[in-house]
Amino acid sequence: MSNASVSEFDALLVLSFGGPEGPADVRPFLENVVRGRGVPPERLDAVEEHYQHFGGVSPLNARNREIIAAVRERIDVPVYFGNRNWHPMVEETVAEMARDGVRRALVFATSAYGGYSACRQYHEDIARARKAVGDGAPELVKIRLFFDHPLFVAANADAVRAARATLPADLRDAARIVFTAHSVPVAADAAAGPPGDGGHRYSRQVAEAARLVAAELGAEEHDVVWQSRSGPPQVPWLEPDIVDHIDALHARGVRAVVVAPIGFVSDHVEVIWDLDTEARERAEELGMGFVRAGTAGPDPRFADMVAELVAEHLHDAAPRSLGAVAADGSTVNGVPCAVDCCRPAQRPVRPG
Numbered sequence: 627m628s629n630a631s632v633s634e635f636d637a638l639l640v641l642s643f644g645g646p647e648g649p650a651d652v653r654p655f656l657e658n659v660v661r662g663r664g665v666p667p668e669r670l671d672a673v674e675e676h677y678q679h680f681g682g683v684s685p686l687n688a689r690n691r692e693i694i695a696a697v698r699e700r701i702d703v704p705v706y707f708g709n710r711n712w713h714p715m716v717e718e719t720v721a722e723m724a725r726d727g728v729r730r731a732l733v734f735a736t737s738a739y740g741g742y743s744a745c746r747q748y749h750e751d752i753a754r755a756r757k758a759v760g761d762g763a764p765e766l767v768k769i770r771l772f773f774d775h776p777l778f779v780a781a782n783a784d785a786v787r788a789a790r791a792t793l794p795a796d797l798r799d800a801a802r803i804v805f806t807a808h809s810v811p812v813a814a815d816a817a818a819g820p821p822g823d824g825g826h827r828y829s830r831q832v833a834e835a836a837r838l839v840a841a842e843l844g845a846e847e848h849d850v851v852w853q854s855r856s857g858p859p860q861v862p863w864l865e866p867d868i869v870d871h872i873d874a875l876h877a878r879g880v881r882a883v884v885v886a887p888i889g890f891v892s893d894h895v896e897v898i899w900d901l902d903t904e905a906r907e908r909a910e911e912l913g914m915g916f917v918r919a920g921t922a923g924p925d926p927r928f929a930d931m932v933a934e935l936v937a938e939h940l941h942d943a944a945p946r947s948l949g950a951v952a953a954d955g956s957t958v959n960g961v962p963c964a965v966d967c968c969r970p971a972q973r974p975v976r977p978g
Contacts (some may be wrong), residue, residue: 629890635940637731639693639766641716641748642713644709645894647686651712652677657918658711661918669856676899676941688890689923690736697734698931701936704728710751720755720763726765732939736891736923737775738835741810741818741828744751745771769935773835774947777934781837781925782888783842789919790884797915802875803845807889808896809852812862829864835888836925838948849875853905872914882915892923899966900925 645750646655647675656670657687689709698705704726708719723731731965735748748978756763772778790798822915830889833850842850851871852864866874875883885905887897901918909916922928 635730635732636705636728636764637659637701637726638701638936639706639708639716639719639723639731639733640690640697640699641733641738641751642690642707642709642736643686643894644712645686646677646712647687649678649682652682653710658680670960673856677895679903680895682896684894685898686867686892686894689894689921691930693736693892693923693932696926697932700929700933706731708755710747716751716798717753717758721759722763722765723764724759729768730765732936733768734935735768738771738778738891739807739828739831739889740771741809742814744828767939771831772931772935773831774838775934776946776948777927777931778922779838779842780949781922781927781931782839782886782919784925785919785922786839786843786886788893789886789917792917793882793884793915797882800880801884801915801917802880803843803848803884803886804871804875805832805838805839805848805850805886805888806853807832807850807887807899808866808929809864809867810857811856811857812864812897815864832889836886839886839888845943853900868901869908872905872908872916873911874956876912879916882917883909884917884919886919887921890921891928892921897921910940 644655644658649750652674653670656673660670673676694707696725702796705818706723707718710712712718733752735745737748739746752766752768756766760943778823785974786803790801790803793801815827815891816825826869836850837850849871851866851868853868855863855865855867856944870881885901885902889896895919934943936945937943
């Protein structure tokens with residue numbers, strides 16, 4: 627049992643994106659995701675087909691419950707589970723916490739990065755849930771980001787090693803490592819970060835995580851690409867797309883790829899459709915070897931990391947980071963998660 631508990635905090639809330647757990651859940655879940663963003667119904671129709679391809683079930687909630695079970699073994703305060711877009715909804719969970727007498731809790735959001743959807747929107751979720759509960763709502767304090775935490779990096783590196791080992795022997799050494807993360811509008815990424823930070827917090831942190839994992843692997847070269855674009859074609863999003871990049875690698879004579887979803891903590895439809903289905907099928911059409919690395923969430927070190935982050939916050943322990951050190955001696959990520967650190971130029975559209 628970890629020493630990651632202290633009397634001034636009553637609980638930990640694991641806060642995530644949410645996902646449907648049956649065919650009837652899919653459409654209302656997607657409508658929750660895009661509410662107020664003007665996404666055309668035909669786009670939702672296309673994304674709904676992806677979910678129905680897997681029986682209308684996203685693996686995300688199940689993976690989060692597994693993470694929570696592992697975290698409960700490592701810390702000494704109750705652990706609650708809430709989602710932004712599907713049950714258990716965060717409003718319902720915070721109301722439950724209030725009924726249980728929780729007065730002050732930490733919040734672990736299942737995203738390693740800054741940016742609007744990855745960070746700031748979780749602050750909005752927290753504020754909305756507390757407002758819904760009213761005066762009895764517990765204080766909720768979001769734990770910092772973890773893209774450069776040594777345990778996150780190690781778990782991702784071992785996932786790449788394990789995936790690469792499944793390729794035919796004659797392809798392993800030549801396989802290109804390609805890291806992927808969810809694309810966002812270019813304008814939103816450019817605006818992400820506190821004043822004076824230079825913006826691009828999301829894409830910079832994804833690139834830094836990929837660099838750290840590649841260094842752990844001893845890889846001299848790697849690529850960072852994007853997936854799951856969902857906005858209108860006239861709005862620029864981060865590129866290149868993973869499928870387009872596979873085409874480009876094939877044109878260069880690359881014979882195999884190891885795709886590592888560094889931007890995702892756990893498998894969900896955007897991983898098992900966009901990578902395991904679309905990207906894999908394109909590589910097979912081109913005669914390229916293709917393997918997808920696992921996400922970090924199922925690795926026991928991920929739960930260890932959550933316990934460390936809790937202990938770091940509660941006991942004022944020094945944050946562990948593999949990232950670059952700034953002139954003042956701080957790391958890229960060794961700071962609290964600030965409410966306004968990822969205010970975007972516009973809200974990105976993310977329907978699935």
